[in-house]
Amino acid sequence: MENRTKSFIYAAIIGLIIVAIFLGFLSSMANPISWILIAVLLLIPVLYKKKSNPKQVQWREEYSVGIAHIDDDHKKLISLLNNFSIAYDYAMSESFEKEALNELISYTKYHFEREEKMMEDNDYPDLIAHKAQHKVMIEQVEKFVQLYNDKGHDALEEIASFLTDWLINHINGTDKQYSAHLHSKGIH
Ligand SMILES: [Fe+2]
Ligand SMILES: [Fe+2]
Structure with a gap:
Protein backbone atom coordinates (compact mmCIF):
# COMPACT_ATOMS: atom_id res chain seq x y z
CA MET A 1 0.00 0.00 0.00
CA GLU A 2 1.29 3.46 -0.82
CA ASN A 3 2.54 5.53 2.12
CA ARG A 4 0.07 8.33 1.43
CA THR A 5 -2.86 5.87 1.56
CA LYS A 6 -1.51 4.35 4.80
CA SER A 7 -1.25 7.80 6.38
CA PHE A 8 -4.81 8.57 5.35
CA ILE A 9 -6.08 5.31 6.91
CA TYR A 10 -4.19 6.01 10.16
CA ALA A 11 -5.64 9.53 10.26
CA ALA A 12 -9.16 8.17 9.67
CA ILE A 13 -8.75 5.57 12.48
CA ILE A 14 -7.48 8.26 14.88
CA GLY A 15 -10.44 10.48 13.96
CA LEU A 16 -12.93 7.65 14.65
CA ILE A 17 -11.32 6.82 18.00
CA ILE A 18 -11.54 10.48 19.09
CA VAL A 19 -15.22 10.57 18.19
CA ALA A 20 -15.81 7.29 20.11
CA ILE A 21 -14.01 8.66 23.18
CA PHE A 22 -16.08 11.82 23.06
CA LEU A 23 -19.35 9.86 22.73
CA GLY A 24 -18.29 7.53 25.57
CA PHE A 25 -17.64 10.49 27.88
CA LEU A 26 -21.03 11.97 26.99
CA SER A 27 -22.65 8.96 28.70
CA SER A 28 -20.32 8.97 31.72
CA MET A 29 -16.83 10.26 32.61
CA ALA A 30 -16.23 6.83 34.20
CA ASN A 31 -16.91 4.98 30.94
CA PRO A 32 -14.06 2.41 30.81
CA ILE A 33 -14.24 2.11 27.02
CA SER A 34 -13.31 5.78 26.62
CA TRP A 35 -10.30 5.34 28.90
CA ILE A 36 -9.19 2.21 27.01
CA LEU A 37 -9.53 4.11 23.73
CA ILE A 38 -7.38 6.96 25.12
CA ALA A 39 -4.66 4.38 25.87
CA VAL A 40 -4.99 2.99 22.32
CA LEU A 41 -4.76 6.53 20.94
CA LEU A 42 -1.52 7.15 22.84
CA LEU A 43 -0.06 3.88 21.53
CA ILE A 44 -0.82 4.51 17.85
CA PRO A 45 2.06 6.95 17.13
CA VAL A 46 4.52 4.57 18.85
CA LEU A 47 3.32 1.58 16.78
CA TYR A 48 3.18 3.61 13.57
CA LYS A 49 6.74 4.85 14.03
CA LYS A 50 7.97 1.33 14.80
CA LYS A 51 6.24 -0.16 11.79
CA SER A 52 7.27 2.45 9.23
CA ASN A 53 10.86 2.22 10.54
CA PRO A 54 12.59 4.85 8.41
CA LYS A 55 15.95 3.80 7.05
CA GLN A 56 18.08 6.16 9.09
CA VAL A 57 21.85 6.14 8.75
CA GLN A 58 24.01 6.82 11.78
CA TRP A 59 27.44 8.41 11.49
CA ARG A 60 30.11 6.00 12.71
CA GLU A 61 33.68 6.70 13.70
CA GLU A 62 34.83 4.15 11.12
CA TYR A 63 33.53 6.48 8.35
CA SER A 64 36.08 9.10 9.33
CA VAL A 65 38.64 10.03 6.66
CA GLY A 66 40.76 11.70 9.35
CA ILE A 67 40.24 15.21 7.93
CA ALA A 68 37.93 17.29 10.12
CA HIS A 69 36.20 19.52 7.54
CA ILE A 70 35.58 16.57 5.19
CA ASP A 71 34.12 14.50 8.05
CA ASP A 72 31.84 17.47 8.80
CA ASP A 73 30.70 17.52 5.16
CA HIS A 74 30.02 13.78 5.26
CA LYS A 75 28.06 14.13 8.52
CA LYS A 76 25.98 16.88 6.95
CA LEU A 77 25.36 14.67 3.88
CA ILE A 78 24.17 11.82 6.11
CA SER A 79 21.81 14.13 7.96
CA LEU A 80 20.38 15.47 4.66
CA LEU A 81 20.01 11.88 3.50
CA ASN A 82 18.07 11.07 6.68
CA ASN A 83 15.81 14.10 6.16
CA PHE A 84 15.15 12.85 2.68
CA SER A 85 14.28 9.33 3.92
CA ILE A 86 11.93 10.85 6.53
CA ALA A 87 10.22 12.89 3.81
CA TYR A 88 9.58 9.63 1.99
CA ASP A 89 8.65 7.43 4.96
CA TYR A 90 6.18 9.88 6.44
CA ALA A 91 4.76 10.75 3.02
CA MET A 92 5.20 14.46 3.60
CA SER A 93 4.04 17.10 1.17
CA GLU A 94 5.45 17.28 -2.36
CA SER A 95 7.19 20.58 -1.60
CA PHE A 96 8.92 19.04 1.45
CA GLU A 97 10.05 16.03 -0.61
CA LYS A 98 11.34 18.25 -3.41
CA GLU A 99 13.13 20.53 -0.98
CA ALA A 100 14.79 17.57 0.80
CA LEU A 101 15.89 16.11 -2.56
CA ASN A 102 17.21 19.44 -3.87
CA GLU A 103 19.05 20.19 -0.64
CA LEU A 104 20.72 16.79 -0.71
CA ILE A 105 21.73 17.18 -4.36
CA SER A 106 23.09 20.69 -4.02
CA TYR A 107 25.09 19.80 -0.92
CA THR A 108 26.47 16.70 -2.67
CA LYS A 109 27.65 18.88 -5.58
CA TYR A 110 29.15 21.44 -3.22
CA HIS A 111 30.96 18.72 -1.29
CA PHE A 112 32.33 17.03 -4.44
CA GLU A 113 33.76 20.36 -5.65
CA ARG A 114 35.34 21.04 -2.28
CA GLU A 115 36.84 17.57 -2.10
CA GLU A 116 38.16 17.71 -5.68
CA LYS A 117 39.80 21.08 -5.02
CA MET A 118 41.49 19.70 -1.91
CA MET A 119 42.82 16.70 -3.89
CA GLU A 120 43.91 18.95 -6.79
CA ASP A 121 45.70 21.42 -4.52
CA ASN A 122 47.59 18.54 -2.96
CA ASP A 123 48.51 16.63 -6.15
CA TYR A 124 46.54 13.54 -5.24
CA PRO A 125 47.64 10.88 -7.77
CA ASP A 126 44.17 9.21 -8.10
CA LEU A 127 42.35 12.49 -8.67
CA ILE A 128 41.07 11.64 -12.18
CA ALA A 129 39.53 8.30 -11.15
CA HIS A 130 37.99 9.88 -8.05
CA LYS A 131 36.52 12.78 -10.06
CA ALA A 132 35.10 10.28 -12.56
CA GLN A 133 33.18 8.56 -9.74
CA HIS A 134 31.74 11.91 -8.62
CA LYS A 135 30.72 12.68 -12.20
CA VAL A 136 28.89 9.35 -12.63
CA PHE A 144 16.70 10.54 -10.45
CA VAL A 145 15.44 14.12 -10.44
CA GLN A 146 13.88 13.37 -13.84
CA LEU A 147 12.41 10.14 -12.43
CA TYR A 148 10.97 12.08 -9.48
CA ASN A 149 9.48 14.67 -11.84
CA ASP A 150 7.83 11.84 -13.82
CA LYS A 151 6.77 9.46 -11.03
CA GLY A 152 6.61 11.75 -8.00
CA HIS A 153 6.48 10.20 -4.53
CA ASP A 154 6.71 6.59 -5.82
CA ALA A 155 10.23 7.22 -7.15
CA LEU A 156 11.59 8.23 -3.76
CA GLU A 157 12.21 4.82 -2.24
CA GLU A 158 14.50 3.81 -5.10
CA ILE A 159 16.28 7.18 -4.97
CA ALA A 160 16.75 7.10 -1.19
CA SER A 161 18.15 3.56 -1.16
CA PHE A 162 20.53 4.25 -4.08
CA LEU A 163 21.84 7.48 -2.53
CA THR A 164 22.30 5.89 0.89
CA ASP A 165 24.24 2.90 -0.47
CA TRP A 166 26.30 5.00 -2.87
CA LEU A 167 27.26 7.71 -0.41
CA ILE A 168 28.16 5.33 2.41
CA ASN A 169 30.22 3.10 0.10
CA HIS A 170 31.95 6.10 -1.44
CA ILE A 171 32.74 7.76 1.89
CA ASN A 172 33.87 4.49 3.42
CA GLY A 173 35.86 3.31 0.38
CA THR A 174 37.05 5.79 -2.28
CA ASP A 175 37.22 8.82 0.01
CA LYS A 176 39.25 6.98 2.62
CA GLN A 177 41.91 6.20 -0.01
CA TYR A 178 43.11 9.83 -0.07
CA SER A 179 43.61 10.06 3.70
CA ALA A 180 47.22 8.83 3.83
CA HIS A 181 48.31 11.09 0.94
CA LEU A 182 46.63 14.17 2.39
CA HIS A 183 47.91 13.46 5.89
CA SER A 184 51.43 13.34 4.42
CA LYS A 185 50.74 16.88 3.07
CA GLY A 186 49.79 18.06 6.55
CA ILE A 187 45.99 18.07 6.02
CA HIS A 188 44.04 16.80 9.03
FE1 LIG B 1 33.36 12.78 0.10
FE1 LIG C 1 34.60 11.62 -2.96
Whole structure:
Protein backbone atom coordinates (compact mmCIF):
# COMPACT_ATOMS: atom_id res chain seq x y z
CA MET A 1 0.00 0.00 0.00
CA GLU A 2 1.29 3.46 -0.82
CA ASN A 3 2.54 5.53 2.12
CA ARG A 4 0.07 8.33 1.43
CA THR A 5 -2.86 5.87 1.56
CA LYS A 6 -1.51 4.35 4.80
CA SER A 7 -1.25 7.80 6.38
CA PHE A 8 -4.81 8.57 5.35
CA ILE A 9 -6.08 5.31 6.91
CA TYR A 10 -4.19 6.01 10.16
CA ALA A 11 -5.64 9.53 10.26
CA ALA A 12 -9.16 8.17 9.67
CA ILE A 13 -8.75 5.57 12.48
CA ILE A 14 -7.48 8.26 14.88
CA GLY A 15 -10.44 10.48 13.96
CA LEU A 16 -12.93 7.65 14.65
CA ILE A 17 -11.32 6.82 18.00
CA ILE A 18 -11.54 10.48 19.09
CA VAL A 19 -15.22 10.57 18.19
CA ALA A 20 -15.81 7.29 20.11
CA ILE A 21 -14.01 8.66 23.18
CA PHE A 22 -16.08 11.82 23.06
CA LEU A 23 -19.35 9.86 22.73
CA GLY A 24 -18.29 7.53 25.57
CA PHE A 25 -17.64 10.49 27.88
CA LEU A 26 -21.03 11.97 26.99
CA SER A 27 -22.65 8.96 28.70
CA SER A 28 -20.32 8.97 31.72
CA MET A 29 -16.83 10.26 32.61
CA ALA A 30 -16.23 6.83 34.20
CA ASN A 31 -16.91 4.98 30.94
CA PRO A 32 -14.06 2.41 30.81
CA ILE A 33 -14.24 2.11 27.02
CA SER A 34 -13.31 5.78 26.62
CA TRP A 35 -10.30 5.34 28.90
CA ILE A 36 -9.19 2.21 27.01
CA LEU A 37 -9.53 4.11 23.73
CA ILE A 38 -7.38 6.96 25.12
CA ALA A 39 -4.66 4.38 25.87
CA VAL A 40 -4.99 2.99 22.32
CA LEU A 41 -4.76 6.53 20.94
CA LEU A 42 -1.52 7.15 22.84
CA LEU A 43 -0.06 3.88 21.53
CA ILE A 44 -0.82 4.51 17.85
CA PRO A 45 2.06 6.95 17.13
CA VAL A 46 4.52 4.57 18.85
CA LEU A 47 3.32 1.58 16.78
CA TYR A 48 3.18 3.61 13.57
CA LYS A 49 6.74 4.85 14.03
CA LYS A 50 7.97 1.33 14.80
CA LYS A 51 6.24 -0.16 11.79
CA SER A 52 7.27 2.45 9.23
CA ASN A 53 10.86 2.22 10.54
CA PRO A 54 12.59 4.85 8.41
CA LYS A 55 15.95 3.80 7.05
CA GLN A 56 18.08 6.16 9.09
CA VAL A 57 21.85 6.14 8.75
CA GLN A 58 24.01 6.82 11.78
CA TRP A 59 27.44 8.41 11.49
CA ARG A 60 30.11 6.00 12.71
CA GLU A 61 33.68 6.70 13.70
CA GLU A 62 34.83 4.15 11.12
CA TYR A 63 33.53 6.48 8.35
CA SER A 64 36.08 9.10 9.33
CA VAL A 65 38.64 10.03 6.66
CA GLY A 66 40.76 11.70 9.35
CA ILE A 67 40.24 15.21 7.93
CA ALA A 68 37.93 17.29 10.12
CA HIS A 69 36.20 19.52 7.54
CA ILE A 70 35.58 16.57 5.19
CA ASP A 71 34.12 14.50 8.05
CA ASP A 72 31.84 17.47 8.80
CA ASP A 73 30.70 17.52 5.16
CA HIS A 74 30.02 13.78 5.26
CA LYS A 75 28.06 14.13 8.52
CA LYS A 76 25.98 16.88 6.95
CA LEU A 77 25.36 14.67 3.88
CA ILE A 78 24.17 11.82 6.11
CA SER A 79 21.81 14.13 7.96
CA LEU A 80 20.38 15.47 4.66
CA LEU A 81 20.01 11.88 3.50
CA ASN A 82 18.07 11.07 6.68
CA ASN A 83 15.81 14.10 6.16
CA PHE A 84 15.15 12.85 2.68
CA SER A 85 14.28 9.33 3.92
CA ILE A 86 11.93 10.85 6.53
CA ALA A 87 10.22 12.89 3.81
CA TYR A 88 9.58 9.63 1.99
CA ASP A 89 8.65 7.43 4.96
CA TYR A 90 6.18 9.88 6.44
CA ALA A 91 4.76 10.75 3.02
CA MET A 92 5.20 14.46 3.60
CA SER A 93 4.04 17.10 1.17
CA GLU A 94 5.45 17.28 -2.36
CA SER A 95 7.19 20.58 -1.60
CA PHE A 96 8.92 19.04 1.45
CA GLU A 97 10.05 16.03 -0.61
CA LYS A 98 11.34 18.25 -3.41
CA GLU A 99 13.13 20.53 -0.98
CA ALA A 100 14.79 17.57 0.80
CA LEU A 101 15.89 16.11 -2.56
CA ASN A 102 17.21 19.44 -3.87
CA GLU A 103 19.05 20.19 -0.64
CA LEU A 104 20.72 16.79 -0.71
CA ILE A 105 21.73 17.18 -4.36
CA SER A 106 23.09 20.69 -4.02
CA TYR A 107 25.09 19.80 -0.92
CA THR A 108 26.47 16.70 -2.67
CA LYS A 109 27.65 18.88 -5.58
CA TYR A 110 29.15 21.44 -3.22
CA HIS A 111 30.96 18.72 -1.29
CA PHE A 112 32.33 17.03 -4.44
CA GLU A 113 33.76 20.36 -5.65
CA ARG A 114 35.34 21.04 -2.28
CA GLU A 115 36.84 17.57 -2.10
CA GLU A 116 38.16 17.71 -5.68
CA LYS A 117 39.80 21.08 -5.02
CA MET A 118 41.49 19.70 -1.91
CA MET A 119 42.82 16.70 -3.89
CA GLU A 120 43.91 18.95 -6.79
CA ASP A 121 45.70 21.42 -4.52
CA ASN A 122 47.59 18.54 -2.96
CA ASP A 123 48.51 16.63 -6.15
CA TYR A 124 46.54 13.54 -5.24
CA PRO A 125 47.64 10.88 -7.77
CA ASP A 126 44.17 9.21 -8.10
CA LEU A 127 42.35 12.49 -8.67
CA ILE A 128 41.07 11.64 -12.18
CA ALA A 129 39.53 8.30 -11.15
CA HIS A 130 37.99 9.88 -8.05
CA LYS A 131 36.52 12.78 -10.06
CA ALA A 132 35.10 10.28 -12.56
CA GLN A 133 33.18 8.56 -9.74
CA HIS A 134 31.74 11.91 -8.62
CA LYS A 135 30.72 12.68 -12.20
CA VAL A 136 28.89 9.35 -12.63
CA MET A 137 27.09 9.97 -9.33
CA ILE A 138 25.96 13.47 -10.37
CA GLU A 139 24.69 12.11 -13.70
CA GLN A 140 22.77 9.38 -11.87
CA VAL A 141 21.30 11.93 -9.47
CA GLU A 142 20.14 14.05 -12.38
CA LYS A 143 18.38 11.01 -13.84
CA PHE A 144 16.70 10.54 -10.45
CA VAL A 145 15.44 14.12 -10.44
CA GLN A 146 13.88 13.37 -13.84
CA LEU A 147 12.41 10.14 -12.43
CA TYR A 148 10.97 12.08 -9.48
CA ASN A 149 9.48 14.67 -11.84
CA ASP A 150 7.83 11.84 -13.82
CA LYS A 151 6.77 9.46 -11.03
CA GLY A 152 6.61 11.75 -8.00
CA HIS A 153 6.48 10.20 -4.53
CA ASP A 154 6.71 6.59 -5.82
CA ALA A 155 10.23 7.22 -7.15
CA LEU A 156 11.59 8.23 -3.76
CA GLU A 157 12.21 4.82 -2.24
CA GLU A 158 14.50 3.81 -5.10
CA ILE A 159 16.28 7.18 -4.97
CA ALA A 160 16.75 7.10 -1.19
CA SER A 161 18.15 3.56 -1.16
CA PHE A 162 20.53 4.25 -4.08
CA LEU A 163 21.84 7.48 -2.53
CA THR A 164 22.30 5.89 0.89
CA ASP A 165 24.24 2.90 -0.47
CA TRP A 166 26.30 5.00 -2.87
CA LEU A 167 27.26 7.71 -0.41
CA ILE A 168 28.16 5.33 2.41
CA ASN A 169 30.22 3.10 0.10
CA HIS A 170 31.95 6.10 -1.44
CA ILE A 171 32.74 7.76 1.89
CA ASN A 172 33.87 4.49 3.42
CA GLY A 173 35.86 3.31 0.38
CA THR A 174 37.05 5.79 -2.28
CA ASP A 175 37.22 8.82 0.01
CA LYS A 176 39.25 6.98 2.62
CA GLN A 177 41.91 6.20 -0.01
CA TYR A 178 43.11 9.83 -0.07
CA SER A 179 43.61 10.06 3.70
CA ALA A 180 47.22 8.83 3.83
CA HIS A 181 48.31 11.09 0.94
CA LEU A 182 46.63 14.17 2.39
CA HIS A 183 47.91 13.46 5.89
CA SER A 184 51.43 13.34 4.42
CA LYS A 185 50.74 16.88 3.07
CA GLY A 186 49.79 18.06 6.55
CA ILE A 187 45.99 18.07 6.02
CA HIS A 188 44.04 16.80 9.03
FE1 LIG B 1 33.36 12.78 0.10
FE1 LIG C 1 34.60 11.62 -2.96
